[in-house]
Amino acid sequence: MTRELGVGILGCGNISTTYFSLAPLFKGIEVRACADINVNAAEAKAAEFNVRAETVEELLADDEIDVIVNLTIPAAHYAVSRAILEAGKHVYSEKPLVLSLEEGEELRRIAREKGLSVGCAPDTFLGGAHQLARDYIDRGGIGRITSGACYVMGPGMEMWHPNPDFFFLPGGGPILDMGPYYIANLINLIGPVKRVGAMTSMATATRTISSQPRSGETIEVKTPTTIQALLEFESGATVTLSASWDVWSHRHANMELYGTEGSIYVPDPNFFGGPVEVSGRDKDIRALEGWDHPFGIDNQEHPHAMVANYRTAGLADMAMALIEGRDARCSLDRALHAVDVMTSILKSGEERRFVELSTTCTQPAALGIEEAQALLK
Numbered sequence: 001m002t003r004e005l006g007v008g009i010l011g012c013g014n015i016s017t018t019y020f021s022l023a024p025l026f027k028g029i030e031v032r033a034c035a036d037i038n039v040n041a042a043e044a045k046a047a048e049f050n051v052r053a054e055t056v057e058e059l060l061a062d063d064e065i066d067v068i069v070n071l072t073i074p075a076a077h078y079a080v081s082r083a084i085l086e087a088g089k090h091v092y093s094e095k096p097l098v099l100s101l102e103e104g105e106e107l108r109r110i111a112r113e114k115g116l117s118v119g120c121a122p123d124t125f126l127g128g129a130h131q132l133a134r135d136y137i138d139r140g141g142i143g144r145i146t147s148g149a150c151y152v153m154g155p156g157m158e159m160w161h162p163n164p165d166f167f168f169l170p171g172g173g174p175i176l177d178m179g180p181y182y183i184a185n186l187i188n189l190i191g192p193v194k195r196v197g198a199m200t201s202m203a204t205a206t207r208t209i210s211s212q213p214r215s216g217e218t219i220e221v222k223t224p225t226t227i228q229a230l231l232e233f234e235s236g237a238t239v240t241l242s243a244s245w246d247v248w249s250h251r252h253a254n255m256e257l258y259g260t261e262g263s264i265y266v267p268d269p270n271f272f273g274g275p276v277e278v279s280g281r282d283k284d285i286r287a288l289e290g291w292d293h294p295f296g297i298d299n300q301e302h303p304h305a306m307v308a309n310y311r312t313a314g315l316a317d318m319a320m321a322l323i324e325g326r327d328a329r330c331s332l333d334r335a336l337h338a339v340d341v342m343t344s345i346l347k348s349g350e351e352r353r354f355v356e357l358s359t360t361c362t363q364p365a366a367l368g369i370e371e372a373q374a375l376l377k
Helices: 017-024 038-048 056-061 073-087 101-114 128-140 173-179 177-188 311-323 332-351 369-376
Strands: 004-010 029-035 052-054 065-072 090-093 119-120 145-151 193-202 206-208 218-220 228-235 238-246 255-259 263-268 278-279
Touching: 004 017, 004 056, 004 311, 017 029, 017 038, 017 311, 029 038, 029 056, 029 311, 038 052, 052 056, 065 073, 065 311, 073 090, 073 101, 073 332, 090 311, 101 119, 101 332, 119 311, 119 332, 128 177, 128 263, 173 177, 173 228, 173 238, 173 332, 177 193, 177 238, 177 255, 177 332, 193 332, 255 332, 311 369
Parallel strands: 004 029, 004 065, 029 052, 065 090, 090 119, 145 238
Antiparallel strands: 145 255, 193 228, 206 218, 228 238, 255 263, 263 278
């Protein structure tokens, strides 16, 4: 029988419901306790999902907890993940891992010193759609990837999030908030990045919250909200990435990759599923079908449609990697490389020059149908 790792959730805000709800789908993990600096928030989630509510200190010291999921705000990720490692526990963090390369390198040093693992979201690239794209690319379906274009654009977070302030502070913005989904999938599909160049701006110096309960409040914008970036990969491919919270509508596709033998059209990397389309030299665009990947099956109602949501797959894969003695797909090295990409994009925009990356990583192992099924109970 597969051993289970005891999981503690630190941070009981919006995203925690996803982890509490979906963790029971997977082998190798069992959520046993939660904590939050807001005791009431922890107690509410504990009651809802039948786990223990603990103080932060109690969670860090709990012998029944092997790995702690860090769901605090991005600005706190480094300090909290460091505290978890120093308490002798594995870490799985929400994205972004940290806000600077130096912080990430320090986490890596501590993890290696203590023989612990660090994993990091997003895990959406493990979804059925993106693994279908990976399989087609790996089989040479579009030849060698030479270029591509990605777009993640909208009007902003202040229209739906109850406390959107941190989205507009250093450490927030569309690159560090939404960029991880796109960059993780590009690493999955193409591999590591070599250098980046970017231009950055912001449309307005303030934002007015229209979501409840703070509708009408004004918040300051202290980070770029429009980023036009160019990524050069170690493979030689060049991909543009446009990320903005200053766009009301557009007609761009989420992700398109172009190869020597054709093109592939990949759905939103923020989701696990969606249609994948391809074309060859004949320019005839067609849907890729016949891929019954378990992480591509619609299982959750979204405001606009049913979607596939298997967040926590990355945590489960990390747990099984620890149990089986293999590399985790949402690994520290890949998350740190993504941080390097994102912070270098922002640095390039600020300094108006290309920036060479100082990190690299390998592509994660593909997650085929059988491998995905093996993660599910």
